[in-house]
Amino acid sequence: MDPKDLFGKVLSAIEDHHRWFNSSLPMIASENVTSPSVRRALVSDFGHRYAEGWVGERVYAGTKxxxxxxxxxxxxxxxxxxxxxxxxxPISGVVANLSIYTAFTQPGDTIMALPITKGGHISMGPLKGSKGQFIGGTAGAVRGLDVKYIAFDDENMNIDVDKTISRMEKNKPKLIMLGGSVILFPQPVKEIVEAAKSLGALVNYDGAHVAGLIAGGQFQDPMAEGSDTMSFSTHKTFFGPQHGAVITNDEEKFELIKKANFPGLLSNHHLNAVAALAIAAAEMKAFGKEYAKAVVDNAKALAQALHDEGFKVVAEHLGFTESHQVLLDVDEIGGGYKCEKLLEEANIIVNRNLLPWDIKRGRSFKDPGGLRLGVSELTRLGMGKDEMRRVAELYRKVLLDKKDPKEVAREVSEFRKGFQTVKYAFEEGLAYEH
Ligand SMILES: Cc1ncc(COP(=O)(O)O)c(C=O)c1O
Structure with missing residues (x-):
């Protein structure tokens, strides 16, 4: 292909993508949109430079x-x-977790985490499953760790404390990974920390999903509850960019984390993203409280509205959610794969997701029984509870009324016209520029 054609194709695909997202409802729970200031930092010259090592002890010049x-x-x-x-x-949430494994474990050690089917993330996963099938999770495949599972209570959509503690006593893990990718409610961090202490194990809370809610004071604070460390990505409920971080209160542990990151896992660490993170953190400091409250309010409002429209929303008896996520059980209306595709045709972007009871009912990750919806991005675009009712109606039209998704896409597009800029920011600007 002529390189100039290729160049043109790439640029026009980017523009098409922006146009599409400008007229869509982006509801992937692990995503968000950044402010113009964060994007400015991302395209700055910092992105061309090297600064290996720690501030003040760089291996390169030109880093003041x-x-x-x-x-x-x-x-x-x-x-x-x-x-x-x-x-x-850490340049991502996975690398942040890897820095925890590198700092505190040796290959062959046992750790405990939630299975992916119950909200765990692939970065906490084993090399192989119980039947010897390949899983390839980061903990097992990259660090050589033996991953045993934290017990989960499907009814309460949360960790089963008693069963988990007895598994901890049996397995003697070095490290317990809390947090997760599907997380509707605060976890029993205090209880697990107490048990871990008595067994000499460490606890890391993976706050990738809820980092922004924690910063905004709207979700459990795992560090205040005694977690030794917290690893997280900075772009789900946090204001971006795509990056990672690790925090702790313990100096010795911090020295090990620093070494794990450099010279262990990183050479350069994407300095433009660090600059963008500094701006996002300042935005969090200024607007995080208000934003995180709006996110949780919106998630609750969306869950209730979807329930009222006739959807099977997970955890009704628990008030649906206390995070940015809402889970739908779509097993009886075509399954996760089909629903995800229909919604995508209607310009509603969500992801299919395993529900804790999916394996038992014969579903797999390719066509799970659930949809995981997130409201972080819609909230950042300025939507509130009234809009959540409108969003639920649009879901109903596609998935329950079986309207032509292309027709609904036009409605979505019209609806999005009122929400084109990024809020909770020092500089407001278009969300997806083209
Ligand atoms: C709980 C959890 N940890 C880690 C990650 C990985 O984060 P990243 O994509 O920044 O590597 C994710 C991503 O969705 C996640 O849900």
């Missing part, structure tokens, strides 16, 4: 402004989470 910005990013993160130490170098 980079050092200043990285120090600000660390200070802001420490302030937001009220902790003593922060490493903002």
């Amino acid at each position: 402004y980079i050092d200043l910005v990285e120090s600000l990013a660390m200070d802001l993160i420490k302030d937001l989470y009220n902790v003593k130490y922060a490493d903002v170098r």
Whole structure:
């Protein structure tokens, strides 16, 4: 292909994508949209530079402004989470988890985490499943850890404390990974920390999903509940960019985390993203409380509205959700794969997801029985509870009334016209520029 054609094709695909997302409802729970200021940092010259190592101890010259910005990013993160130490170098949530494994475990050690079927993330997963099938989770496949599972109570959509503690006593893990990818409710962090202490195990809370809600004071604070460390990505309920971080209050543990990140896992650590993270953290400090409250209010409102429209919303008896996520059980209306595709045709972007009871009823990750909806991005675009009712109606039209998704896409597009800019930011601007 002519390189110039290729160049044109890439640019026009990016523009098409922006146009599409400008007229869609982006509801992937692990995503969010960044402010114009965060995007400005992302395209800055910081992205062309190297600054291996720690601030003040760089292996490269030319880093005085980079050092200043990285120090600000660390200070802001420490302030937001009220902790003593922060490493903002992990380039993603997976790398943040890997830095925890590298710092505190050796290949062959046992750790415990939730299985993916019950909300765990692939980065906490084993190499192989119980039947010897390949899973390839980061903990097992990359660090060589033996992963045993935390017990989950499907009815309460939460960790089963008693069963988990007895599994901890049996398996003697070095590390317990809390948090997860499907997380509707605060977990029993205090109880697990207490049991872990008596067994000499460490607890890391993976706050990838709820980091912004924690910073905004709207979700459990795992560090205040005694977690040794918290790893997280910075772009789901946090204001972006795609990056990671680790925090702790323990100096010795922090030294191990620092070494794990450099020279262990990272050479350069994407300095433009560190600058963007500093700005996002400042936005969190200024607007996080208000934003996180709006996110949780919106998730609750959406869950209730979907229930009222006739959907099977998970955890009705528990008030549906206390996070940014809502889970739908769509087993009886075509399954996750089909529903995801129909919604996508209607410009509603969500992802299919395993529900805790899916394996028992013969479903698999390819066509699970659930949809995981997130409201972080719609909230950042300025939507509130009234809009959540409108969103639920649009879901009903596609999935229950079986209207032509293309027709609904036009309605979605019209509806989105009123929500084109990023809110909770120092500089408001178009969400998806083209
Ligand atoms: C609980 C959890 N941990 C880690 C990650 C990985 O984060 P990243 O995509 O930033 O590597 C995710 C991603 O969705 C997640 O849900």
